[in-house]
Amino acid sequence: xxxxxxxxxxxxxxxxxxxxxxxxxxxxxxxxxxxxxxxxxxxxxxxxxxxxxxxxxxxxxxxxxxxxxxxxxxxxxxxxxxxxxxxxxxxxxxxxxxxxxxxxxxxxxxxxxxxxxxxxxxxxxxxxxxxxxxxxxxxxxxxxxxxxxxxxxxxxxxxxxxxxxxxxxxxxxxxxxxxxxxxxxxxxxxxxxxxxxxxxxxxxxxxxxxxxxxxx
Amino acid sequence: xxxxxxxxxxxxxxxxxxxxxxxxxxxxxxxxxxxxxxxxxxxxxxxxxxxxxxxxxxxxxxxxxxxxxxxxxxxxxxxxxxxxxxxxxxxxxxxxxxxxxxxxxxxxxxxxxxxxxxxxxxxxxxxxxxxxxxxxxxxxxxxxxxxxxxxxxxxxxxxxxxxxxxxxxxxxxxxxxxxxxxxxxxxxxxxxxxxxxxxxxxxxxxxxxxxxxxxx
Numbered sequence: 001x002x003x004x005x006x007x008x009x010x011x012x013x014x015x016x017x018x019x020x021x022x023x024x025x026x027x028x029x030x031x032x033x034x035x036x037x038x039x040x041x042x043x044x045x046x047x048x049x050x051x052x053x054x055x056x057x058x059x060x061x062x063x064x065x066x067x068x069x070x071x072x073x074x075x076x077x078x079x080x081x082x083x084x085x086x087x088x089x090x091x092x093x094x095x096x097x098x099x100x101x102x103x104x105x106x107x108x109x110x111x112x113x114x115x116x117x118x119x120x121x122x123x124x125x126x127x128x129x130x131x132x133x134x135x136x137x138x139x140x141x142x143x144x145x146x147x148x149x150x151x152x153x154x155x156x157x158x159x160x161x162x163x164x165x166x167x168x169x170x171x172x173x174x175x176x177x178x179x180x181x182x183x184x185x186x187x188x189x190x191x192x193x194x195x196x197x198x199x200x201x202x203x204x205x206x207x208x209x210x211x212x213x214x215x216x
Numbered sequence: 217x218x219x220x221x222x223x224x225x226x227x228x229x230x231x232x233x234x235x236x237x238x239x240x241x242x243x244x245x246x247x248x249x250x251x252x253x254x255x256x257x258x259x260x261x262x263x264x265x266x267x268x269x270x271x272x273x274x275x276x277x278x279x280x281x282x283x284x285x286x287x288x289x290x291x292x293x294x295x296x297x298x299x300x301x302x303x304x305x306x307x308x309x310x311x312x313x314x315x316x317x318x319x320x321x322x323x324x325x326x327x328x329x330x331x332x333x334x335x336x337x338x339x340x341x342x343x344x345x346x347x348x349x350x351x352x353x354x355x356x357x358x359x360x361x362x363x364x365x366x367x368x369x370x371x372x373x374x375x376x377x378x379x380x381x382x383x384x385x386x387x388x389x390x391x392x393x394x395x396x397x398x399x400x401x402x403x404x405x406x407x408x409x410x411x412x413x414x415x416x417x418x419x420x421x422x423x424x425x426x427x428x429x430x431x432x
Contacts, residue, residue: 018257025241025260034282034289038271041234044241045264048257055254066250073250 002061004176006117009109010054011068012076012170012177013121016102017051018069019076020044020095027091036088036137043095043130050124057120071174079166083159089141089148090155096134097159097208104204105167108197112180138212153214160205160216164198218277220392222333225325226270227284228292228386228393229337232318233267234285235292236260236311243307252304252353259311259346266340273336287390295382299375305357305364306371312350313375313424320420321383324413328396354428369430376421376432380414 024044031037055065085091103125110118142149171178171194209216240260247253271281301307319341326334358365387394387410425432 018253021257021261022241022244022253025238026245028238029242034285037234037238038282041237041264041267045237045261048261048264051257066254069250 002063005180006113007058007063007068008071008174008177009106009113009180010058010063010117010120011065011070012072013102013106013124014051014054014058014065015069015072015076017047017054017124019080020098020102021047021051023080024091024095027085027088027095030085030088030091032088039130039133039137040092040095043133046130053120053124057117072170075166075170079162082162085155089138089152092134092138093152093155093212094159096131096138097156097205098163099131100208101160101163101201101205104201108200109180135211142213149214152212153209153216156205156209156214156216160202164201218279221396222329223274223279223284224287224390224393225322225329225396226274226279226333226336227281227286228288229318229322229340230267230270230274230281231285231288231292233263233270233340235296236314236318237263237267239296240307240311243301243304243311246301246304246307248304255349255353256308256311259349262346269336269340273333288386291382291386295378299378301371305354305368308350308354309368309371309428310375312347312354313372313421314379315347316424317376317379317417317421320417324416325396351427358429365430368428369425369432372421372425372430372432376418380417 021044024040024047028037028040028044031040058065058068083094085094106121106125110121113121138152142152206216237260240256240263244253244256244260247256274281274284299310301310322337322341326337329337354368358368422432
């Protein structure tokens with residue numbers, strides 16, 4: 001598995017999980033009730049389990065996890081700094097949408113991976129019931145205050161935009177990673193394949209927003 | 217185990233672990249290196265495992281965890297709000313000292329508990345190597361910049377003071393809890409026993425500060 005592309009992919013996935021853990025745990029302090037806090041803390045903890053699995057897999061393959069994650073620290077920190085939720089609902093939508101887009105993206109990628117790495121990636125991305133809690137709580141909040149939906153719809157669009165923008169930066173700065181999900185970066189079909197990927201991610205994002213009754 | 221005192225004790229312990237998880241995870245964002253962030257995230261995660269063990273024990277005994285924790289939310293949130301670390305080292309000392317004082321306190325209490333509850337409490341408080349990381353990093357920081365030690369010594373004293381003050385408030389508002397660790401709250405020896413407990417906790421705190429070369 002020790003190609004530069006796989007090291008990059010697992011590095012960005014590992015750091016993404018680690019920083020999601022940290023941010024979601026911090027967002028739990030905005031929870032309106034104790035049961036909400038417990039649920040969001042469990043969500044954060046699931047991200048840490050994911051981080052640990054990838055980290056252990058890297059270590060087993062003689063790759064230092066910090067070394068693999070280092071190239072992606074700045075871009076992922078920027079992403080989170082640009083999208084600091086102002087309240088509980090924004091934090092919850094961010095966890096739900098962010099987790100969903102990341103899962104779609106890595107699943108697209110995993111078909112190009114060796115079997116063992118793909119198994120780790122799919123295991124890490126398996127939903128452990130966290131999404132259901134977020135969807136239920138967001139639906140309740142939207143139902144009880146219609147003004148919430150406009151604000152959250154806007155927040156969802158900002159997130160999708162920010163993710164595409166940061167992902168493009170990662171792709172352009174890490175050619176090995178880019179080659180992983182296009183047949184060849186020098187292939188004329190590359191641009192088309194990349195836009196196909198972005199389209200599929202956008203459609204899936206719209207479905208998630210639809211499930212909440214939010215415009216995307 | 218379903219005495220009001222045990223419910224209170226496990227409630228305050230559970231919420232203490234949950235909020236420690238949340239705060240330590242948030243403090244990981246101040247880590248100067250990726251390896252420091254990983255280590256502090258693992259520290260936070262250990263607190264969440266502890267929370268989960270107590271929560272599951274409460275549920276097995278037909279006690280709703282949120283119900284048991286509710287009376288202690290305000291006092292523990294105040295404690296953390298009054299002691300928001302300004303940087304990475306303050307966060308690290310807070311995790312180390314806070315974890316240590318809490319462990320000493322619950323160990324003192326556990327001798328008055330039924331065997332099953334005492335086993336849960338001791339299991340939860342078992343150090344899983346997190347302390348060693350904090351001690352090593354704090355010692356390095358103090359050795360490389362002598363000015364750090366004065367500031368951290370002051371921070372350690374503030375923490376101990378805040379803990380005693382909040383613990384007194386908890387004890388006075390929860391008579392059942394108080395009766396757990398003094399033979400009887402109506403016993404003339406109560407005050408003496410309480411001051412004995414505070415003395416032992418202070419001595420242990422001084423030893424922890426000494427281990428870092430900090431005045432307590």
